Amino acid sequence: xxxxxxxxxxxxxxxxxxxxxxxxxxxxxxxxxxxxxxxxxxxxxxxxxxxxxxxxxxxxxxxxxxxxxxxxxxxxxxxxxxxxxxxxxxxxxxxxxxxxxxxxxxxxxxxxxxxxxxxxxxxxxxxxxxxxxxxxxxxxxxxxxxxxxxxxxxxxxxxxxxxxxxxxxxxxxxxxxxxxxxxxxxxxxxxxxxxxx
Amino acid sequence: xxxxxxxxxxxxxxxxxxxxxxxxxxxxxxxxxxxxxxxxxxxxxxxxxxxxxxxxxxxxxxxxxxxxxxxxxxxxxxxxxxxxxxxxxxxxxxxxxxxxxxxxxxxxxxxxxxxxxxxxxxxxxxxxxxx
Numbered sequence: 317x318x319x320x321x322x323x324x325x326x327x328x329x330x331x332x333x334x335x336x337x338x339x340x341x342x343x344x345x346x347x348x349x350x351x352x353x354x355x356x357x358x359x360x361x362x363x364x365x366x367x368x369x370x371x372x373x374x375x376x377x378x379x380x381x382x383x384x385x386x387x388x389x390x391x392x393x394x395x396x397x398x399x400x401x402x403x404x405x406x407x408x409x410x411x412x413x414x415x416x417x418x419x420x421x422x423x424x425x426x427x428x429x430x431x432x433x434x435x436x437x438x439x440x441x442x443x444x445x446x447x448x449x450x451x452x453x454x455x456x457x458x459x460x461x462x463x464x465x466x467x468x469x470x471x472x473x474x475x476x477x478x479x480x481x482x483x484x485x486x487x488x489x490x491x492x493x494x495x496x497x498x499x500x501x502x503x504x505x506x507x508x509x510x511x512x513x
Numbered sequence: 514x515x516x517x518x519x520x521x522x523x524x525x526x527x528x529x530x531x532x533x534x535x536x537x538x539x540x541x542x543x544x545x546x547x548x549x550x551x552x553x554x555x556x557x558x559x560x561x562x563x564x565x566x567x568x569x570x571x572x573x574x575x576x577x578x579x580x581x582x583x584x585x586x587x588x589x590x591x592x593x594x595x596x597x598x599x600x601x602x603x604x605x606x607x608x609x610x611x612x613x614x615x616x617x618x619x620x621x622x623x624x625x626x627x628x629x630x631x632x633x634x635x636x637x638x639x640x641x642x643x644x
Contacts, residue, residue: 378606393523421628446527447530448523448524448525448526448527448530449523450526450534451526451530471565471625472623472629472630473562473632474632475621475622475623475631478548478619478621481544481545482545485542488534488537499523499525502522502523503522503523508522
């Protein structure tokens with residue numbers, strides 16, 4: 317396995333995020349059932365992320381639906397930003413491991429996109445409480461693409477910037493779809509009874 | 514009857530949110546359409562970049578062909594008819610190959626998995642050109 321500068325940077329960033337995530341968690345107040353439910357949502361995020369890699373590209377090459385974001389939205393709305401942050405980091409780590417791109421530029425792009433999206437969604441959710449999951453999801457999708465584009469720009473230079481507006485355009489559509497799915501799930505009483513035992 | 518937990522059950526988007534979403538979409542769409550339809554200048558040179566390092570500056574007036582060595586093989590770049598294209602690449606998606614020839618300033622062909630980018634510029638954007 318070749319470890320280049322981007323891989324080392326990604327590994328270092330990952331370590332910092334994991335440490336930050338566990339520092340944020342208040343384990344003395346954790347309910348074992350709640351942690352188990354969060355684990356289920358983490359597994360859901362990983363499976364959705366793997367599944368969509370088998371689906372065709374959405375309008376543009378390399379563009380995905382972002383189905384894993386549905387699980388992150390559920391964690392954010394049901395359990396809060398702290399727990400969601402840890403799930404997002406673990407999703408980025410484990411997802412990269414499953415794809416075999418952990419210590420590479422691809423892994424760094426995935427990590428940056430996921431964290432930029434989640435932090436943005438958490439901030440928007442905290443600051444604009446009346447914003448629905450659709451708006452939060454669209455914001456997250458825009459930040460996800462922008463985070464990945466930032467890494468691609470640092471990697472390849474100005475040549476990649478021409479794709480950015482088109483990726484943003486498609487991400488508004490994909491974010492709306494995933495946000496709608498998350499909203500419907502959050503309004504499902506049976507699911508909410510399961511997630512909040 | 515237990516009290517509803519309004520902090521968990523989100524509501525449907527309000528008109529203000531719809532307005533913001535539509536505004537964002539319209540703004541991005543306007544940028545995309547302007548990039549697509551605005552007239553562009555024909556390019557004079559193509560800069561070939563590998564993992565952020567500029568390797569070559571190719572004149573589009575001279576037909577040429579070159580192999581860029583990458584981690585997984587070679588990316589084949591061709592200059593012909595005033596344009597530049599990537600004609601073969603070891604990447605899985607082959608997006609760079611499907612882009613075809615590019616002729617105008619600001620256009621680019623990017624192979625992200627191999628770290629290769631070909632970016633078209635005009636004469637005025639080039640500093641010193643090797644003779």
